[in-house]
Amino acid sequence: MTVQIQFPDGASRSFDEPATGLQIAESISNSLRKKSVAIRVNSELWDLTREIDADSSVELITRNTEEGLEVIRHDAAHVLAEAVKELFPETQVTIGPAVENGFYYDFARDEPFTQEDFALIESRMKDIIQRNEEIVREVWQRNEAIKYFKSIGEDYKAEIIADLPEDEIISVYRQGEFVDLCRGPHLPSTAALGHAFKLTKLAGAYWRGDANNAQLQRIYGTAWANDQQLKQYLKQLEEAEKRDHRLLAKQLGLFHMQEEAPGMVFWHPKGWSIYQSIKQYMRQAQEAHGYQEINTPQLVDLSLWEKSGHADKFGEDMFSLQVDERNYAIKPMNCPCHVQVFNQGLKSYRELPLRLAEFGSCHRNEMSGALHGLMRLRGFVQDDAHIFCTEKQVQTEVADFITFLHDVYKDFGFDEVLYKLSTRPEKRVGSDEDWDRAEATLAQALDDQGLDWDLQPGEGAFYGPKIEFSLRDCIGRVWQCGTMQVDFSMPARLGAEYVGEDGNKHVPVMLHRAILGSLERFIGILIEQHAGALPFWLAPVQVVITTIVSDADDYAAMVFDKLTAAGIRVELDTRNEKISYKVREHSLQKIPVIAAVGMREAQEGTLAIRRFGSKNQSAMGVDELLALLIQESQPGYVDDSLNEQTAGDTK
RNA sequence: GCCCGCAUAGCUCAGUAGGUAGAGCAACUGAUUUGUAAUCAGUAGGUCGUUGGUUCGAUUCCGACUGCGGGCUCCA
Secondary structure (H helix, E strand, O other): OOEEEEOOOOOEEEEOOOEEHHHHHHHHOHHHHHHEEEEEEOOEEEOOOOEEOOOEEEEEEEOOOHHHHHHHHHHHHHHHHHHHHHHOOOOEEOOOOEEOOEEEEEEEOOOOOOHHHHHHHHHHHHHHHHHOOEEEEEEEOHHHHHHHHHHOOOHHHHHHHHHOOOOOOEEEEEEOOEEEEOOOOOOOEHHHHOOOEEEEEEEEEEHHHOOOOOEEEEEEEEEOOOHHHHHHHHHHHHHHHHOOHHHHHHHHOOEEOOOOOOOOOEEOHHHHHHHHHHHHHHHHHHHHOOOEEOOOOOEEEHHHHHHHOHHHHHHHHOOEEEEOOEEEEEOOOOHHHHHHHHHOOOEEHHHOOEEEEEEEEEEOOOOHHHOEOOOEOOEEEEEEEEEEEOHHHHHHHHHHHHHHHHHHHHHOOOOOEEEEEEOOOOOOOOOHHHHHHHHHHHHHHHHHOOOOEEEEOOOOEOOEOEEEEEEEOOOOOEEEEEEEEEEOOHHHHOOOOEEOOOOOEEOOEEEEEEEEEEHHHHHHHHHHHOOOOOOOOOOOOOEEEEEOOHHHHHHHHHHHHHHHHOOOOEEEEOOOOOHHHHHHHHHHOOOOEEEEEOHHHHHHOEEEEEEOOOOOOEEEEHHHHHHHHHHHOOOOOOOOHHHHHHHHOOO
């Protein structure tokens, strides 16, 4: 018997008898065998040790590739489980997949694991790798597998097998004493895993992700193809930590939070300056796009939320209170209030589309464990707006919105946007026909703009499907910010109507939309994106004028007045300190421009300008600087003067 | 909400095998007038998150509460 093996590059090779991935790799080169971790056989991933006994097209998966890393990480999870079983035999293993950057394994054990156990577990994992246990795939009968796992006290495993589809092949992997149900593929032996892994976190996780189930203990780890990659990843984590907006906000004095108001923000002058800059920018942009700004009550009788359906779906998460025997709720959303504004007076089709915008202050009683700095709050403000229009107008409105959103993101320095379409959830209002139309409309709008988008079935809002717009920051993280939701239900529920061309009353379509999402959260994202050094137009303090000797105080004050009068946010630092001390302090505060003045500058009418991030200075006249700064105050201005400076500046 | 961890001066942190705490920075006072990432000296600053318990005695040990941090999304 011969087996014909076809490679991705079109070459082929025949073997006289069934061959394993290892043999195939070896037949090409020894180094390829060493690098390989699995083999794709007719689009299915196999172990390297599994025999290929029919003509096949194959592709060797090496450890440096995404798929190769997945195999390594999955193996790391198994080695982790084996180590835990050896050290804590009373533990039950459940599931342990590879995830982004690493892996985890969920364990059931009465006694909690602690971080101190990590060293012990890691060293046992290294032992297991040292032992170089062969990893062997076996195919079992379903009933036998269930019986086996039950007999060794692994009830969770037995449950998983029992729930597998009838036709699923039950494969188990044996390494040393440890046997685990697994689809594979796996490395040929534990030594192939290498040492580039580290246990990182301990967490609770529900069995099958359901909060009604038992809580398991999850151990997270990271694993890589080699030590260098691991080191790089750990360094990257450190970098991300330095950008943490909570840390930076404290250092830069932007805001604080305290026990008495969990999940809510006390904005300090500098943080509020950023907030106002963003709000003013959005206000102007929305006006230019045909929106009218409104404002609606914070406290609204519960009956409105009952009519809108929010009380039914989110009642538990709303802050509500009883006053004079009436039940009120603090608004968790703005939409029902916007419908009330729409409902005032009889509307004509001529008035549509009507775009009502509000910087809507909302409060939601988020789970305490979900709160996270500015990223997840209980009190926040949305750049919210609702567009009331006819069904015919939806397409154009959605398209215009997407263009608008792109412009805004660009001004904030985000060029990469990701798109997701979320469709009808199980718990919803509205007819299936409405949902069909709404979903199709959104999909069409995305396609019309030639955008790549992902489908998220079942993730829509309860009243309609939505497009979610996410942006990617400079270190690769993705943040969902914008949203566009079609709503065929709420206007009818709340009695919104307009008189159409035909003289009859019609229910308008309502589009819910936001670009930044929550202003607070968006500021958090901006802080992390820029590591606290916000672009000039957003910086709370744009320029610090600092004196070198007190004889220059008067001149410094004159410059300060001039810049302030021109609308630049300036601080004057005439403290009796050395210039290096002041420069250090303002640099740590990430002030975009430090203008130092001594007697020389006072006499010449100049400033010694030092830009954030640069060690160099350049002399500049006051008017010259002012012209430059006014230009940089434009939203979206990209500061490339730094590059020019490093290239051509002399001290 | 649930699991694990954490809570000491304005900030970052040390400490007490149970005997009411200490450093650096910041603040304040004084000296210094300084040329681009920390000038020197002094002073002041804490109910050791809240609350119960154990104890002669608790910031320290135990419990509860509150808040914060990580996770609970990636499905053998």
